[in-house]
Amino acid sequence: xxxxxxxxxxxxxxxxxxxxxxxxxxxxxxxxxxxxxxxxxxxxxxxxxxxxxxxxxxxxxxxxxxxxxxxxxxxxxxxxxxxxxxxxxxxxxxxxxxxxxxxxxxxxxxxxxxxxxxxxxxxxxxxxxxxxxxxxxxxxxxxxxxxxxxxxxxxxxxxxxxxxxxxxxxxxxxxxxxxxxxxxxxxxxxxxxxxxxxxxxxxxxxxxxxxxxxxxxxxxxxxxxxxxxxxxxxxxxxxxxxxxxxxxxxxxxxxxxxxxxxxxxxxxxxxxxxxxxxxxxxxxxxxxxxxxxxxxxxxxxxxxxxxxxxxxxxxxxxxxxxxxxxxxxxxxxxxxxxxxxxxxxxxxxxxxxxxxxxxxxxxxxxxxxxxxxxxxxxxxxxxxxxxxxxxxxxxxxxxxxxxxxxxxxxxxxxxxxxxxxxxxxxxxxxxxxxxxxxxxxxxxxxxxxxxxxxxxxxxxxxxxxxxxxxxxxxxxxxxxxxxxxxxxxxxxxxxxxxxxxxxxxxxxxxxxxxxxxxxxxxxxxxxxxxxxxxxxxxxxxxxxxxxxxxxxxxxxxxxxxxxxxxxxxxxxxxxxxxxxxxxxxxxxxxxxxxxxxx
Amino acid sequence: xxxxxxxxxxxxxxxxxxxxxxxxxxxxxxxxxxxxxxxxxxxxxxxxxxxxxxxxxxxxxxxxxxxxxxxxxxxxxxxxxxxxxxxxxxxxxxxxxxxxxxxxxxxxxxxxxxxxxxxxxxxxxxxxxxxxxxxxxxxxxxxxxxxxxxxxxxxxxxxxxxxxxxxxxxxxxxxxxxxxxxxxxxxxxxxxxxxxxxxxxxxxxxxxxxxxxxxxxxxxxxxxxxxxxxxxxxxxxxxxxxxxxxxxxxxxxxxxxxxxxxxxxxxxxxxxxxxxxxxxxxxxxxxxxxxxxxxxxxxxxxxxxxxxxxxxxxxxxxxxxxxxxxxxxxxxxxxxxxxxxx
Numbered sequence: 056x057x058x059x060x061x062x063x064x065x066x067x068x069x070x071x072x073x074x075x076x077x078x079x080x081x082x083x084x085x086x087x088x089x090x091x092x093x094x095x096x097x098x099x100x101x102x103x104x105x106x107x108x109x110x111x112x113x114x115x116x117x118x119x120x121x122x123x124x125x126x127x128x129x130x131x132x133x134x135x136x137x138x139x140x141x142x143x144x145x146x147x148x149x150x151x152x153x154x155x156x157x158x159x160x161x162x163x164x165x166x167x168x169x170x171x172x173x174x175x176x177x178x179x180x181x182x183x184x185x186x187x188x189x190x191x192x193x194x195x196x197x198x199x200x201x202x203x204x205x206x207x208x209x210x211x212x213x214x215x216x217x218x219x220x221x222x223x224x225x226x227x228x229x230x231x232x233x234x235x236x237x238x239x240x241x242x243x244x245x246x247x248x249x250x251x252x253x254x255x256x257x258x259x260x261x262x263x264x265x266x267x268x269x270x271x272x273x274x275x276x277x278x279x280x281x282x283x284x285x286x287x288x289x290x291x292x293x294x295x296x297x298x299x300x301x302x303x304x305x306x307x308x309x310x311x312x313x314x315x316x317x318x319x320x321x322x323x324x325x326x327x328x329x330x331x332x333x334x335x336x337x338x339x340x341x342x343x344x345x346x347x348x349x350x351x352x353x354x355x356x357x358x359x360x361x362x363x364x365x366x367x368x369x370x371x372x373x374x375x376x377x378x379x380x381x382x383x384x385x386x387x388x389x390x391x392x393x394x395x396x397x398x399x400x401x402x403x404x405x406x407x408x409x410x411x412x413x414x415x416x417x418x419x420x421x422x423x424x425x426x427x428x429x430x431x432x433x434x435x436x437x438x439x440x441x442x443x444x445x446x447x448x449x450x451x452x453x454x455x456x457x458x459x460x461x462x463x464x465x466x467x468x469x470x471x472x473x474x475x476x477x478x479x480x481x482x483x484x485x486x487x488x489x490x491x492x493x494x495x496x497x498x499x500x501x502x503x504x505x506x507x508x509x510x511x512x513x514x515x516x517x518x519x520x521x522x523x524x525x526x527x528x529x530x531x532x533x534x535x536x537x538x539x540x541x542x543x544x545x546x547x548x549x550x551x552x553x554x555x556x557x558x559x560x561x562x563x564x565x566x567x568x569x570x571x572x573x574x575x576x577x578x579x580x581x582x583x584x585x586x587x588x589x590x591x592x593x594x595x596x597x598x599x600x601x602x603x604x605x606x607x608x609x610x611x612x613x614x615x616x617x618x619x620x621x622x623x624x625x626x627x628x629x630x631x632x633x634x635x636x637x638x639x640x641x642x643x644x645x646x647x648x649x650x651x652x653x
Numbered sequence: 654x655x656x657x658x659x660x661x662x663x664x665x666x667x668x669x670x671x672x673x674x675x676x677x678x679x680x681x682x683x684x685x686x687x688x689x690x691x692x693x694x695x696x697x698x699x700x701x702x703x704x705x706x707x708x709x710x711x712x713x714x715x716x717x718x719x720x721x722x723x724x725x726x727x728x729x730x731x732x733x734x735x736x737x738x739x740x741x742x743x744x745x746x747x748x749x750x751x752x753x754x755x756x757x758x759x760x761x762x763x764x765x766x767x768x769x770x771x772x773x774x775x776x777x778x779x780x781x782x783x784x785x786x787x788x789x790x791x792x793x794x795x796x797x798x799x800x801x802x803x804x805x806x807x808x809x810x811x812x813x814x815x816x817x818x819x820x821x822x823x824x825x826x827x828x829x830x831x832x833x834x835x836x837x838x839x840x841x842x843x844x845x846x847x848x849x850x851x852x853x854x855x856x857x858x859x860x861x862x863x864x865x866x867x868x869x870x871x872x873x874x875x876x877x878x879x880x881x882x883x884x885x886x887x888x889x890x891x892x893x894x895x896x897x898x899x900x901x902x903x904x905x906x907x908x909x910x911x912x913x914x915x916x917x918x919x920x921x922x923x924x925x926x927x928x929x930x931x932x933x934x935x936x937x938x939x940x941x942x943x944x945x946x947x948x949x950x951x952x953x954x955x956x957x958x959x960x961x962x963x964x965x966x967x968x969x970x971x972x973x974x975x976x977x978x979x980x981x982x983x984x985x986x987x988x989x990x991x992x993x994x995x
Contacts, residue, residue, distance in 0.1 A: 062986075063986070068664050068666065069664070147660075149658070225664060296986060296987065300986075306986055306987045307986075308987050308988075309985065309986070309987035309988050310987075311987070379655075379657045380656060380657060381656065381657040381658075381659060381663070382656055383661075383663055385661075387661075387662060387663040387664035388661060388662045388663075388664060389661050390661055391660070391661060392656065392657065392658045392659055392660075393656065394658065395656070396656070410663070415663045415664060416665075417657070417659060418659070418665065420724070422670050422671075422725075422728055422769075423670075423725075423728065423768060423769040423771075424770045425670055425673075425730075425769060425770050425929050425930050426770060426929045426930050426934060427673070427878070427929040428879070428929055428934050428935075428939075429668065431934060431935065431983070432879070435986065436985055436986040436987075437983045437984060437985050437986050438983075438985055439934060439978075439982065439983065441934060442934065442978070458982065459985040459988065462985045462986060462987060462988070467661050467662030470661075470665075471662050471664060471665055471666045472666045473666075473668075474668035474669050474670040474672070474673050475669075475670045476665065478660060480660065480661060480662065481660045484660070
């Protein structure tokens with residue numbers, strides 16, 4: 056028996072899973088119109104590769120990834136591209152985003168596709184490419200592209216692969232039904248992932264309130280190296296960091312990834328999607344979504360095509376809305392209310408919860424915080440939520456960061472227990488956003504300052520150089536005039552001579568040179584020589600300045616990326632370009648030196 | 654159709670602040686019953702009159718601060734203050750003593766600092782200390798327990814409160830007073846000489862303390878507070894009493910059991926030290942906070958000028974709570990050690 060570690064805090068909210076977990080998964084059908092947001096994952100949005108009016112087939116790529124942290128989008132049924140435009144998407148802010156709108160033709164005609172019966176015949180690189188090409192992005196809710204997680208960093212050894220079948224959020228049973236009905240797919244997907252990652256052990260973590268899932272997985276995994284681990288039911292044990300601690304006893308370092316301690320975590324839905332992608336060559340075009348809550352007559356789980364409008368799905372479940380109806384995408388702890396039911400089901404839509412007002416009442420007005428500390432007792436990140444609340448109210452951002460606000464996973468346990476109904480998570484979200492905003496502003500200001508200073512420096516330098524040239528020309532002209540004067544042999548002008556003497560004295564006082572005139576002649580000579588070689592030298596200097604400028608910009612960008620925790624790939628790319636630019640600067644400097652010598 | 658937009662979490666647990674306060678009020682009842690049985694209706698009158706004053710003061714303060722009294726009175730926190738101070742005051746205290754104490758607690762110690770949740774000092778204890786310093790004679794006049802003197806009836810209790818000049822009640826030193834004043838007798842002799850002593854501590858006191866302990870254990874079972882601060886307080890008090898027990902000689906500070914069942918020990922441990930607003934917040938912080946209160950209670954009882962010490966000990970540690978919090982921030986998930994130290 057595996058040793059299970061606990062994690063700090065956690066709560067036991069009413070599960071409410073039985074409403075939707077009793078009936079088999081039902082295929083929703085093909086809606087007349089589907090909407091595909093170009094960004095259904097963390098990272099950069101995909102770029103459309105179809106045009107309006109074009110006919111597309113089921114499984115066809117309609118938008119391709121841009122950059123490393125990105126995945127393609129596929130049509131989930133055959134039909135005609137109706138529009139590429141902004142549509143309301145499922146997002147906490149309820150904003151609109153670029154989408155591809157498809158009118159289905161009902162034929163549901165597949166694009167040509169093929170899988171590989173023996174995934175071992177493929178190299179890990181080829182497998183990874185197929186997973187990425189299938190558009191698989193973390194299906195647990197965050198939507199992190201699976202291939203990015205699986206792309207091993209050199210030097211990082213993975214000892215544990217965790218398949219997350221915890222599903223700790225109340226109401227949601229999508230993973231439960233998936234594990235019960237398609238355990239073999241989950242296990243085979245896990246085996247493919249294990250082949251790819253080559254970990255010491257592969258664990259599937261499932262809470263002990265899903266005995267059927269546990270039994271199905273155990274049967275499917277019999278004889279394989281995959282271990283099914285039963286863990287105690289407690290929210291939020293399905294949080295990636297919490298599950299890692301439960302199963303390995305290790306904590307993911309703050310600001311780091313599980314891979315930093317040799318762990319990779321994938322959802323059971325992702326494992327099943329990987330199985331579909333590799334064995335059958337089918338991209339991720341549908342998912343299992345729980346539709347539940349007392350405002351639907353027939354709660355259950357639905358196999359739904361991505362892009363299906365939410366109202367289509369709700370109607371399939373017997374949608375019976377009340378006044379002031381709430382529709383939550385996700386669970387009651389971390390889900391967000393959707394702004395419009397026109398928004399489509401996307402890769403991260405694990406649940407649509409339509410509660411009645413009595414089932415999940417609107418929160419009463421908040422009372423005073425009595426610092427009871429229940430929030431600190433349940434916080435899975437071991438934070439002090441009541442202190443954070445205090446600082447958030449006072450906008451004490453330094454204190455918030457000092458008390459590790461950014462380690463808050465927004466699980467909502469603190470708000471759930473708060474006897475005074477204080478919307479704590481909302482305070483933290485707002486403060487986080489504000490701090491990020493302030494950081495960006497200060498980075499921007501710093502960037503502008505650097506640019507301004509560089510410009511000032513350049514202008515001052517140019518002015519100095521010009522001044523030096525002017526002075527040299529003046530001296531040369533005077534010298535020539537003097538020579539001409541002497542050459543002509545006319546009588547000496549006493550006034551002119553006095554002026555000359557005074558000037559010489561002045562120059563002597565200013566420069567401290569023993570012989571100012573001699574120096575002036577030297578400078579004039581230099582200037583004449585310089586003029587001869589001015590063209591190549593100026594060009595070299597221009598090049599050097601350009602290269603220096605680009606290097607400064609790249610360095611500033613790198614600093615910005617480091618501050619904002621950009622992806623490693625971005626930082627690496629920037630570092631590479633900085634190295635390149637540094638080389639360029641040195642080369643330009645060398646050229647300039649050469650030009651100057653010449 | 655318009656959809657309702659609310660931020661997560663959408664579900665909420667069963668705890669509610671008014672219910673927490675009501676449970677605290679309920680948990681004081683066994684102690685009040687025992688006190689009434691042994692000392693008469695003085696405590697009940699204190700509590701009832703105190704509650705009236707507390708609600709009036711709370712309403713006044715809320716109105717002055719522009720808050721809706723209807724909403725904020727519902728949190729029952731003013732009643733908790735009235736109950737705790739009413740229990741702590743000597744029975745048969747004159748009406749003005751109760752009124753001054755409650756008004757100080759609610760207006761000065763609570764609302765001047767911003768109301769519930771913002772008060773650095775426990776209001777009931779602040780009110781108690783203000784009275785103890787200002788009116789030491791009235792505050793140390795404790796009624797004799799049943800068996801050691803006459804117990805006034807309800808009517809007499811009301812009379813004592815509202816027409817104090819006409820009331821002629823007897824008073825008697827409490828066991829803690831006796832122990833403090835004693836410098837020549839062995840504990841055994843002291844026990845034999847004074848009628849106030851019972852089996853383990855004072856008559857009445859020991860049962861009242863056990864009743865408050867029972868109420869406290871019920872609150873613990875109801876998860877109204879955690880065990881850390883009360884247990885730490887009782888443990889450190891017992892430890893010090895044990896170390897300086899001195900075999901019950903004339904220099905003895907009293908046995909651990911005597912200290913546990915005397916004065917306001919259990920009331921303090923389960924109803925005052927557990928006041929979340931004014932205590933330290935982290936688990937380690939609450940252990941330190943409770944243990945320090947226990948130690949201070951012993952030191953003040955045995956070495957200080959006042960016979961009982963819970964109020965002073967609590968106020969002193971109220972001062973220290975933010976300091977303790979600063980140094981006991983728990984280690985956040987994924988961090989090497991707790992941060993925020995400078």
